[in-house]
Each structure stands twice: as C-alpha cells, then as structure tokens.
Amino acid sequence: AQSVAQPEDQVNVAEGNPLTVKCTYSVSGNPYLFWYVQYPNRGLQFLLKYITGDNLVKGSYGFEAEFNKSQTSFHLKKPSALVSDSALYFCAVRDIPGNTGKLIFGQGTTLQVKP
Amino acid sequence: SAVISQKPSRDICQRGTSLTIQCQVDSQVTMMFWYRQQPGQSLTLIATANQGSEATYESGFVIDKFPISRPNLTFSTLTVSNMSPEDSSIYLCSVASGGRAGNEQFFGPGTRLTVL
Numbered sequence: 001a002q003s004v005a006q007p008e009d010q011v012n013v014a015e016g017n018p019l020t021v022k023c024t025y026s027v028s029g030n031p032y033l034f035w036y037v038q039y040p041n042r043g044l045q046f047l048l049k050y051i052t053g054d055n056l057v058k059g060s061y062g063f064e065a066e067f068n069k070s071q072t073s074f075h076l077k078k079p080s081a082l083v084s085d086s087a088l089y090f091c092a093v094r095d096i097p098g099n100t101g102k103l104i105f106g107q108g109t110t111l112q113v114k115p
Numbered sequence: 116s117a118v119i120s121q122k123p124s125r126d127i128c129q130r131g132t133s134l135t136i137q138c139q140v141d142s143q144v145t146m147m148f149w150y151r152q153q154p155g156q157s158l159t160l161i162a163t164a165n166q167g168s169e170a171t172y173e174s175g176f177v178i179d180k181f182p183i184s185r186p187n188l189t190f191s192t193l194t195v196s197n198m199s200p201e202d203s204s205i206y207l208c209s210v211a212s213g214g215r216a217g218n219e220q221f222f223g224p225g226t227r228l229t230v231l
Contacts, residue, residue, distance in 0.1 A: 042224060043119075043222040043223050043224040043225050046116075046220070090157065103158075105157045107157050
C-alpha cells in the first residue's frame with residue numbers, strides 16, 4: 001500500500017535561514033508526490049508536485065522539493081524562511097495503481113519560523 | 116485551479132443530530148472527495164463522489180453515517196448523521212483538477228464541526 005511519512009512533528013527555524021521539511025514515501029510503482037500547506041483556519045493549498053522529470057521541483061511561494069528515488073524521499077525546502085511561512089505542511093502521495101485519485105497524506109509537520 | 120466554497124464554515128451541534136455540509140465548485144469536475152481532519156491530525160478520506168453513481172466509501176466509513184449526494188458536476192453534500200463528540204472535526208471537500216493521475220487536488224476552506 002502507498003504511504004508517506006513525515007518524521008518531524010515540528011520544525012523550528014529562524015527567519016532568513018534555509019528550511020527543510022522531510023517526507024519519505026513508500027509506493028509500489030512510480031510515485032506521484034505532492035506538498036500542501038495549511039494556514040490556521042484555512043483549507044489546504046497546493047504547493048508543488050513531482051510526477052516525472054527533474055528531481056528538483058519548484059513551486060509556489062519560493063518553495064521547492066527534491067525527489068530522491070534511492071532514498072525514497074521528497075523533502076520540501078526553501079532557501080530563506082519567512083515568518084509568514086509558519087503553517088502546517090503535508091506531504092501526500094497519489095494512490096496508484098488504480099488511479100482512484102485518492103491522496104494519502106502524511107501526519108503533517110508544523111513549521112515555526114521565528115523572527 | 117478550481118475555486119471551492121463550503122457551507123457552513125463552522126457549526127456547533129448537539130449529540131444525536133445531523134448536519135449537512137455543502138460543497139460548490141466553480142467549474143465542472145468529475146471526481147469530488149470528502150476528507151475529515153480530526154483535531155491535531157492528518158487528513159483521512161471519507162469517500163469519493165462521482166456524479167451519476169454511488170459514492171465510494173473508505174474503510175471505516177459507512178453510508179448510513181455519512182450519506183453523500185452528488186446531483187451535478189459542480190455540487191455535492193456530505194451529511195454527518197447521528198453525531199457524537201467523536202465527529203468533531205474539520206470536513207473538507209476536494210476536487211481533482213483533471214482526469215490524469217498527476218493532477219493536483221484542490222481543497223475547500225473546510226467546515227469546522229463541534230459536537231457537544
């Protein structure tokens with residue numbers, strides 16, 4: 001079965017420093033991987049996805065993610081964190097085969113960026 | 116991207132009652148999804164709703180408890196029936212941006228439900 005894991009419940013960084021939010025996955029075929037962000041009292045917003053191609057994927061708000069097949073990881077990164085990046089981040093994988101469209105989410109990682 | 120609205124945005128309900136949550140999308144979509152996010156936890160898929168067919172429920176969720184309607188390609192409802200405090204959650208509607216597996220999903224703002 002497809003699954004994703006986010007090993008850190010919370011990540012703390014200082015504003016201006018680089019940030020990494022970790023995600024590892026387990027799939028039976030080629031992974032379709034996604035990152036979403038949830039701000040307080042708001043729905044999920046799509047950040048970026050990896051389907052195929054370049055291992056470094058760029059997304060919204062200056063975020064990027066690096067797909068590493070050998071380590072089965074898809075870590076979210078940003079070169080310089082902002083206080084406004086503080087939110088809950090979810091990694092997700094699409095349920096393939098079957099193409100049901102179902103997204104399977106990780107546990108979520110709270111990012112705290114301090115001034 | 117799709118713009119999704121949900122009603123109500125939040126509600127406080129009494130045990131044993133039912134609440135119907137509405138989801139409206141600004142474009143026609145084939146697949147709509149309903150998720151639950153319990154306090155401090157991740158998202159769990161309740162069911163997938165395709166227009167013109169019965170909803171498909173995930174393990175642990177049943178139609179009697181969470182009946183879903185999908186009358187057209189832009190609208191769906193989820194009812195939380197005979198509520199208990201354990202049903203206190205955020206309920207999110209989601210749509211796929213297209214028919215391909217690599218397409219992202221978009222989410223509504225959620226309905227925050229508190230059951231007393």
